[in-house]
Amino acid sequence: MHYVIIGNGVAGTVAAETLRRFDPDGSITMIGDEAGLPYCRPMISLYLEGAVSQNALPIRLDDFYNALGITPVLGNRVVQVDTDNKQVRTADDKPLSYDKLLIATGSDPRPAKADNESLQNIFFMRTQSQVEQMLTVLPNAKHALVLGGGLVGFKAAYGLLRRGIKVSMLIRSPYPLSMQVDETAGQMIRHVLENQGLNVQVGVQVSSFEGDSQVREAVLTDGSRLVCELAVIGKGVFPAHDFLPKDKIAVDAGIRVNGHMQTSDPDIYAAGDVAEYIDIARQKPWVNAIWPEAVIQGEIAGMNMAGRPYAYAGSLSRNVIRIFDTDVMTAGLVSPSPDDTDIQVMSHIDPKRATYRKLVFREDRLIGFALVNRIEQGGVLTALIRSQQPVAIAKDSLMAPDFNFSKLMLF
Amino acid sequence: MREVIVHPERCVGCMQCMIACAAAHSKTGELFTAIAETPLPKPRVHVGVGRFEEGFPNRCRHCHPAPCMAACLPGAICRDQKTNTVLIDPDTCINCASCAMACPYGVIRYHEDNSAPAGKVVAIKCDNCIHRQRQGKIPACVEVCKVGALTFEEMSTAMKRKTDEISRSMSAEAGAAEKSPGFALLKTIKKARTELSAR
Numbered sequence: 175m176h177y178v179i180i181g182n183g184v185a186g187t188v189a190a191e192t193l194r195r196f197d198p199d200g201s202i203t204m205i206g207d208e209a210g211l212p213y214c215r216p217m218i219s220l221y222l223e224g225a226v227s228q229n230a231l232p233i234r235l236d237d238f239y240n241a242l243g244i245t246p247v248l249g250n251r252v253v254q255v256d257t258d259n260k261q262v263r264t265a266d267d268k269p270l271s272y273d274k275l276l277i278a279t280g281s282d283p284r285p286a287k288a289d290n291e292s293l294q295n296i297f298f299m300r301t302q303s304q305v306e307q308m309l310t311v312l313p314n315a316k317h318a319l320v321l322g323g324g325l326v327g328f329k330a331a332y333g334l335l336r337r338g339i340k341v342s343m344l345i346r347s348p349y350p351l352s353m354q355v356d357e358t359a360g361q362m363i364r365h366v367l368e369n370q371g372l373n374v375q376v377g378v379q380v381s382s383f384e385g386d387s388q389v390r391e392a393v394l395t396d397g398s399r400l401v402c403e404l405a406v407i408g409k410g411v412f413p414a415h416d417f418l419p420k421d422k423i424a425v426d427a428g429i430r431v432n433g434h435m436q437t438s439d440p441d442i443y444a445a446g447d448v449a450e451y452i453d454i455a456r457q458k459p460w461v462n463a464i465w466p467e468a469v470i471q472g473e474i475a476g477m478n479m480a481g482r483p484y485a486y487a488g489s490l491s492r493n494v495i496r497i498f499d500t501d502v503m504t505a506g507l508v509s510p511s512p513d514d515t516d517i518q519v520m521s522h523i524d525p526k527r528a529t530y531r532k533l534v535f536r537e538d539r540l541i542g543f544a545l546v547n548r549i550e551q552g553g554v555l556t557a558l559i560r561s562q563q564p565v566a567i568a569k570d571s572l573m574a575p576d577f578n579f580s581k582l583m584l585f
Numbered sequence: 586m587r588e589v590i591v592h593p594e595r596c597v598g599c600m601q602c603m604i605a606c607a608a609a610h611s612k613t614g615e616l617f618t619a620i621a622e623t624p625l626p627k628p629r630v631h632v633g634v635g636r637f638e639e640g641f642p643n644r645c646r647h648c649h650p651a652p653c654m655a656a657c658l659p660g661a662i663c664r665d666q667k668t669n670t671v672l673i674d675p676d677t678c679i680n681c682a683s684c685a686m687a688c689p690y691g692v693i694r695y696h697e698d699n700s701a702p703a704g705k706v707v708a709i710k711c712d713n714c715i716h717r718q719r720q721g722k723i724p725a726c727v728e729v730c731k732v733g734a735l736t737f738e739e740m741s742t743a744m745k746r747k748t749d750e751i752s753r754s755m756s757a758e759a760g761a762a763e764k765s766p767g768f769a770l771l772k773t774i775k776k777a778r779t780e781l782s783a784r
Contacts, residue, residue: 214658220679226659230677233660466656466687473655494682503686549682551691553652567636568783578633579690580641583593 175200177479178262178270180252181278182206183215184465185446185472187234189276192476194242200480202244203270205262208301209249211238216465218305219329223336231302252279257422257439274441274479277418277429278472281411281447281463286321289382293389296405299330308404315339315404319392321380323350325493327408332497334406335372342373342400344380344392354493354504358523359530359546366500411463413448426450428461433485435475443479445471452488455506455541455559462489490560494549500528503549506542506559507534517541520573533572538564540572554579586669589713589724590743591642595734596632597768598640602726602735603628609714609725612699624697629711630726631692637776642726642735645692645711647671653710656687661708670713675701678708732768 177193179186182204190202213231220226239246247264254263255277261269283298285291295311297304316339320331323345334341343350349360350367367374383405384391392400413428424430424438428450435443435451446468453460467489477484492505510517514536521532527547533555534542540558555572558565565572571581604616611619611626619626630644647664651671654662661677662684664670673684675698684693685708693710701707714724722728727737736743 214660216658216681217679226679230659230679465658466683469655492686494686496680496682501682503682505686550685550694553684553686553688553693554691556686557689571636576634578631579643579692580593580633580635580639583635583641 176271176273177202177276178272178274179204179276179278180206180262181276181280181446181448182208182212182246182248183278183280183446183468184212184233185280185468185475186276186278187212187238188469188472189278189445189476189479190242190244192473193480194244196477196480196482202242203247203272204239204244205247205250205252205264205270207249207251208303210302211236213302214465215300218299218302219326219333221302222299222305222308222330222333224333225336228302251417253417255418255423255442257419257442260441272441275443276475276479277415277437277442277444277448278446278468278475279414279448280468282414283326283407284410284412286380286407286409288321288380288392290385290389291383291407293383293385294387295389295403296383296407299326299406299408300411308406311404312337312339315402317342317400317402318404318406319344319380319400319402320406320408322408322410323347323374323376324353324408324410325351325495326411327406328495328497330406330408331367331372334404335370339404340371340373342375342402343367344378344394344400345374345376346379348376350374350376351495351502354508355502355544356509356532358521359502359504359532359544362523362528362530362546363497363500363502366498370498411447413450413461413463415448426459430459433487434478434483435471435486436478443475445475451486454488454490454562460489460491462491464491464493466492487560487562490556492556494552501545501547501549503545503552504543505552505556506540508532508542508544510534510542518569520569522573531573533569535565535569540565548575551578554582558582586667587737587739588647588669589644589727590736590738590740591644592734592736593641595732595768596640596642597732597734598632598634598638599731600632600640601729601731602630602642603632605725605729606630606711609717610698610700622699624699626699627694627696627709629692629694629709631694637772637779639772639775643690643692644726645671646690647711647713652687652689653684653693656683658683665715668713668715668718670715671710672712672715673708673710675705675707675709680706680708682708684708684710 211232250264283300318334320327320343379395380392381395382393429444447463450461494503518535523530530546532544543555606628607626608616608619661674723737727735
């Protein structure tokens with residue numbers, strides 16, 4: 175059996191390892207547009223910050239490809255998939271045949287839609303090499319702008335601040351991390367950032383950048399100007415599947431897969447940021463482009479490709495972030511729509527202890543939570559959401575500070 | 586292969602397992618001196634309060650596959666095959682708490698520890714007292730438990746014992762196979778009290 179994996183991120187990497195475990199004899203080719211070993215993408219912000227060195231980023235040993243008998247085709251991006259002849263073609267026009275194909279191409283950063291975005295010293299923060307470029311520019315940067323209040327923007331701002339640069343965060347939403355948290359937690363987070371010297375502006379957007387060859391200034395939609403020698407765009411990501419024949423493979427926001435990570439073509443699978451399946455909390459197709467999902471989906475794709483029909487229950491959005499002394503953990507549906515009638519929300523804020531706890535239920539099932547501080551046992555709640563089982567104990571006890579696993583034991 | 590097995594119905598909530606665990610993971614290894622150490626040693630087993638104020642020793646199950654291992658960003662979590670122990674490497678750990686988000690049992694804590702570089706907060710959880718096992722000893726929590734809520738044995742042995750208990754209870758002549766009638770009464774009173782106050 176000849177397996178081809180497009181992508182050497184964590185989904186592709188775990189899929190390759192899983193394939194090798196279940197099929198010791200099959201041939202495996204991994205095509206990746208980044209050269210080098212698979213590495214931990216979420217850690218590049220720690221590298222920017224200076225908290226870890228470059229050596230901490232790889233997640234596999236130097237002989238990874240060799241040891242598993244994988245043929246790497248690196249520094250290459252796939253431009254075409256011919257599903258009739260079962261071939262993929264890379265940018266240098268090399269055709270590669272497959273029996274089973276896994277698309278684990280991840281996602282690409284979204285542009286900010288501002289003029290002159292291609293000026294020098296305006297960066298995305300998606301790859302290790304982009305952070306390396308940022309680091310060379312840092313010594314000459316006094317003011318940095320970060321566009322976007324999401325996870326990437328957040329981590330870029332934090333990293334630059336820790337490097338001693340004055341940072342302004344420009345957010346379109348009314349509060350930071352608006353995709354993860356609600357207004358209450360968002361404002362708590364904003365205060366933490368501002369107390370630490372980060373300038374946070376909400377409800378703003380950049381309309382253009384200005385400079386000769388290098389960026390010097392940003393102009394906001396309200397006409398105001400901000401000086402900057404460095405800018406980072408954290409305006410989200412979108413799944414990378416441009417190269418696919420859309421008449422052959424069903425694509426929505428991401429590549430549509432079934433519970434076996436199979437696309438509409440039975441010999442083609444998808445996993446990771448590029449894939450779209452049912453979100454457990456939302457109960458509808460969704461892309462959850464997060465690291466732990468890529469790991470899980472890569473393994474399930476590998477098992478199914480090797481002939482083991484393991485089924486996937488669905489993805490769950492979740493995130494944990496530590497910012498200065500404040501910890502935030504979120505999962506599932508945190509900000510339900512006011513139109514949702516069978517939703518119950520329980521929340522409690524303790525300003526003295528700087529804690530916030532919010533639980534979202536759909537009838538008797540937990541479908542979301544947001545915690546500010548006291549996050550250590552959050553995984554119990556994650557597991558409750560994932561189980562999709564009704565909560566059999568009083569919901570109040572989930573809110574109590576002494577909630578722990580043993581409260582769920584019913585014997 | 587022997588492993589730590591929890592028998593929750595026997596736990597009296599005395600928390601001696603927590604103290605023994607912390608002492609076993611201290612620099613000096615003795616309770617008397619452990620309480621004066623910096624950083625202060627902390628337990629890896631957590632006696633939580635149940636619904637009826639009964640105790641439960643919540644410890645890492647060394648799951649296979651382990652959700653924490655899959656979620657770990659820098660790959661700091663691995664398994665010692667010989668003892669089936671899931672281990673966190675404090676040097677590689679970046680304190681991101683992804684493992685806390687993944688652990689269905691909530692058994693991971695974050696603090697400084699003498700096993701970690703000085704001043705570094707890392708993820709800490711039960712390590713099956715692997716250092717004690719290598720010296721021919723049993724895990725500290727098991728050693729100290731007076732009521733048999735924690736045992737160190739082959740899973741098959743424990744399951745056979747349970748099967749025998751249940752089989753005996755099916756016999757027509759079976760009397761109350763209660764091993765600890767006083768404690769069973771206490772638990773019943775606690776449960777009744779909780780349920781009555783809920784009404």
